[in-house]
Amino acid sequence: MKTSLNAGRRRADLDHLASSPVDLLVVGGGVTGAGVALDAASRGLSVCLVEAHDLAFGTSRWSSKLVHGGLRYLAQGEVGVAYESAVERGILMTRTAPHLVRALPQLVPLHGKAHDPVVMAGLRAGDVLRRLARTPSRVLPGPRRVPAAEALALAPGLRRAGLRGGLLSFDGQLIDDARLVVALARTAAGFGARIVTRARATSLSGRGAHVVDTLTGASLHIGARAVVNATGVWAGDLAPEVRLRPSRGSHLVLSASTVGLSSTALTVPVPGARNRYALVLPQRDGRVYVGLTDEPVDGPIPDVPTVPQSDVDFLLGVASSVLERELTRADVLGAFAGLRPLLDTGDGPSAELSRGHAVLTNDGVTTVVGGKLTTYRSMAAKAVDATALTTTRSRTAGIPLVGAGPTTGPPHLVARYGAEAPDVAEVGEVAWAVRHEGALTADDVLDRRTRIGLVPTDRTAAEPAVTAEVAEELAAQT
Numbered sequence: 001m002k003t004s005l006n007a008g009r010r011r012a013d014l015d016h017l018a019s020s021p022v023d024l025l026v027v028g029g030g031v032t033g034a035g036v037a038l039d040a041a042s043r044g045l046s047v048c049l050v051e052a053h054d055l056a057f058g059t060s061r062w063s064s065k066l067v068h069g070g071l072r073y074l075a076q077g078e079v080g081v082a083y084e085s086a087v088e089r090g091i092l093m094t095r096t097a098p099h100l101v102r103a104l105p106q107l108v109p110l111h112g113k114a115h116d117p118v119v120m121a122g123l124r125a126g127d128v129l130r131r132l133a134r135t136p137s138r139v140l141p142g143p144r145r146v147p148a149a150e151a152l153a154l155a156p157g158l159r160r161a162g163l164r165g166g167l168l169s170f171d172g173q174l175i176d177d178a179r180l181v182v183a184l185a186r187t188a189a190g191f192g193a194r195i196v197t198r199a200r201a202t203s204l205s206g207r208g209a210h211v212v213d214t215l216t217g218a219s220l221h222i223g224a225r226a227v228v229n230a231t232g233v234w235a236g237d238l239a240p241e242v243r244l245r246p247s248r249g250s251h252l253v254l255s256a257s258t259v260g261l262s263s264t265a266l267t268v269p270v271p272g273a274r275n276r277y278a279l280v281l282p283q284r285d286g287r288v289y290v291g292l293t294d295e296p297v298d299g300p301i302p303d304v305p306t307v308p309q310s311d312v313d314f315l316l317g318v319a320s321s322v323l324e325r326e327l328t329r330a331d332v333l334g335a336f337a338g339l340r341p342l343l344d345t346g347d348g349p350s351a352e353l354s355r356g357h358a359v360l361t362n363d364g365v366t367t368v369v370g371g372k373l374t375t376y377r378s379m380a381a382k383a384v385d386a387t388a389l390t391t392t393r394s395r396t397a398g399i400p401l402v403g404a405g406p407t408t409g410p411p412h413l414v415a416r417y418g419a420e421a422p423d424v425a426e427v428g429e430v431a432w433a434v435r436h437e438g439a440l441t442a443d444d445v446l447d448r449r450t451r452i453g454l455v456p457t458d459r460t461a462a463e464p465a466v467t468a469e470v471a472e473e474l475a476a477q478t
Contacts, residue, residue, distance in 0.1 A: 003190040003402050005438030007477045013048070013194040014213065014220070021223030022046040022194070023389055025208055026230055027201045027238065029053075030060035031177070031373050033230035034184035035380030035396070041191035042399055043384065043392040048222055049193060050211055052200035053303070054444045055185050056178035059232050060373065061448055062305070062338025064251065064279060064291050067092050067101050067172030068374050069133075069140075071126040075275040081375075083129055088375050089172050090135035096377070097401045099418025100180055103140055104173035104281075105264045107154055109322045110164040120145065123169045143169035157260015159324045173265075175284065175415050177373060178448045182437050183401040184376075190402070197438060204229060204238050206364015215440075226387035229367040233301050233341040239367045242360060246301060246339040250311035251291035253334035253454050259288045260323065268322050278318040284415055285451065287333070290315045297339060307335040334455040343370045359386045430466055434473035442467040 024040045026033050029051025037049040051057065067089045070082030093101045108123075110116050123143035130140055144167075151166035152158055158166075174180055185195045201209040208223040229238050233246045256262065259280060266280035281289045293311045312335065316327045343358055357371030357379045368383040381394035403418030413421035413429075424432045433439035433449040445466050447453035452462050 003186040004436040005186055005189055005195055006435055007440060007474055009189075010196055010198075010438070010440075013196050014199075017048055017194060017196070017222050018220050021208065021225070022048045023225050024048075024384070024387060025050070025222055025224035025227045027051075027204065027209060027227065028058075028230035028232065028234075029055045029181070029185065029195070029197060030058050030230065030232055031056070031181050031184065031376040032060075032232070032368055032371070032379055032383075033228075034181050034188060035376040036228050036230055036368070036383050037193045037195065038184050038188035038191065038399070039377075039380040039384045039394055039396050040387075040389070041188050041193040042395045043390050045384075045389055047188065047191075047193040048224070049185070049188070049195050050199040050201055050209070050222070051195075051197045052214070054197050054440070054448055055195075055438060056181035056448050057303075058234070059338040059340065060181050061178040062249070062251075062336050063174075063177045063373050064249075064281060064289065065174045065177050065283075066104070066279075066281070066374075067174055068372065069126055069171055070129060070374075071122060071171075072275070074125055074129065075122055082126075083132065084378055085372065085374050086126075086129035086133040086135070088378055090130075090133045090139075091377065091397050092374075093135065093139055093172050095398060095400065096396070097180060097183065097404060099403050099405075099407060099414075100175050100183065100401070101172045102175070103170050105154065106169050106171055106267050106279075107146075107151060107264050108167040108169075108267045108269075109151060109155070109158055110166055111159065111162045111322060112164075116145070116164075116167060120167055123167060126169065140170045140172070143167060154264040155261055155266060157323050157325065158266075159322055168264075172374075173281070176451060179416060180373075180401075182449065183403055186402045186437065187399065195438065198440065201238065204365050226389050227365045228383050228387065229365055230383070232369070233339045235341065235367050235369050239360075239362065239365060241362055242367050242369060243343075244369060245342050246297040247342050248295045248297050248305060248311075248337050248339055249292040250295075250307045250315065250335065250337040251289045252307075252312060252315050252332050253336070254288045254290060254327070254331050255333065256282050256286050256288045258325070258331050259290075259319070259327070260325065261288055266319075266322060268318055270318055271321065278315060280319050283451075284412075287455070290319050290327075293337075294340075301339065305337040305339055307337045311335075311337070333457070336454060341369050357382075359383050361386055428469075430469045431473055434470055434477075439470065440474070442470050445470060 070085030073082040405419040409421030
């Protein structure tokens with residue numbers, strides 16, 4: 001079956017679902033929900049995924065765009081989570097999505113009396129995990145100490161006074177977290193899964209869900225033998241027994257030339273904190289993301305979280321502590337925040353809560369919560385196992401996602417579309433998003449199929465043309 005998602009396929013899928021139940025209904029179109037849909041469909045189950053908004057609308061598009069090896073979890077004593085992260089990182093980089101993940105050099109600058117032996121010991125422990133996960137050193141080289149001259153060559157914007165060198169290590173970086181979700185959903189569609197966005201589930205049971213088509217207002221009941229709730233920080237809305245303590249992770253968008261970085265990221269210790277770092281992450285588009293915070297969030301969960309000024313000032317201050325140029329609010333081009341769906345353990349600040357995940361089943365509804373973007377595949381496999389719909393084991397560790405494979409074409413398109421780059425070049429990115437990636441609005445293109453929307457001025461400049469082209473493409477499908 002074709003992997004293309006578009007308005008025509010959505011209409012056909014809704015018509016089919018109105019009278020035909022499926023084996024598994026997945027609610028939530030983030031990385032976990034898309035991963036569940038792929039896992040189940042690849043095991044031979046009939047699958048439907050419904051999403052209230054768009055693919056990657058929630059937390060999955062607000063990450064640091066990293067595929068972590070679990071070093072932070074190791075420092076917190078969560079060895080199992082750290083090892084699982086290292087394994088899943090290796091699978092993404094070598095088998096399932098090598099076109100979407102690259103090795104990112106990361107430098108810990110050493111100024112003054114930095115405790116570099118302690119930090120280097122942690123980096124070496126992380127490298128042990130990399131080897132245990134069987135990720136080759138040609139994919140992720142081991143850590144090493146570099147002298148001041150090399151540190152400045154890697155990151156020219158570093159503060160020179162007191163610089164003793166740096167500790168260089170490597171981790172995985174996604175070209176785009178939202179693109180990973182789209183690739184998962186399309187790969188699932190290739191196995192026959194029905195992917196329906198703008199379809200809000202208002203109630204769940206072990207036999208399906210009541211769903212409202214938000215484009216037309218029509219409602220229907222989608223029958224299923226089992227249901228997986230993969231709605232992240234909104235999981236409690238559909239499963240009240242699930243208790244979460246959301247944590248806000250904020251990022252700033254700056255120009256790489258302002259910060260003084262090219263392709264090497266900085267890992268910056270947060271003054272006064274233990275085992276806590278800020279990240280200064282260069283991107284292929286000439287931007288830099290500075291993140292991230294870890295602040296508890298109380299009250300109703302917004303569809304799109306905002307970044308408070310306190311987070312802006314905190315991140316600018318931490319980044320400036322190792323840079324030659326002091327960053328100010330005027331340097332900020334944009335900002336974004338995501339909410340982590342942390343399990344409520346009843347105590348401890350959010351920075352200390354477990355990043356592990358849980359699969360909970362109640363009255364036939366399986367809810368998967370917690371975890372990290374890196375470990376989505378493992379979480380998805382466990383959620384499908386918990387439904388007891390099949391005895392077939394998960395296959396997704398060996399299934400390449402859409403776009404994996406030999407690549408040719410314009411480098412900027414290859415980096416985002418992999419093997420599909422030549423086809424994208426023929427029709428253009430907006431048309432491709434509408435014809436094959438399920439984009440139904442200009443917002444879908446600006447904010448999730450591309451990163452244009454992360455900088456408000458860029459978004460404003462591009463919106464009229466994108467809106468017109470999306471309308472033209474949708475009209476051609478009716």
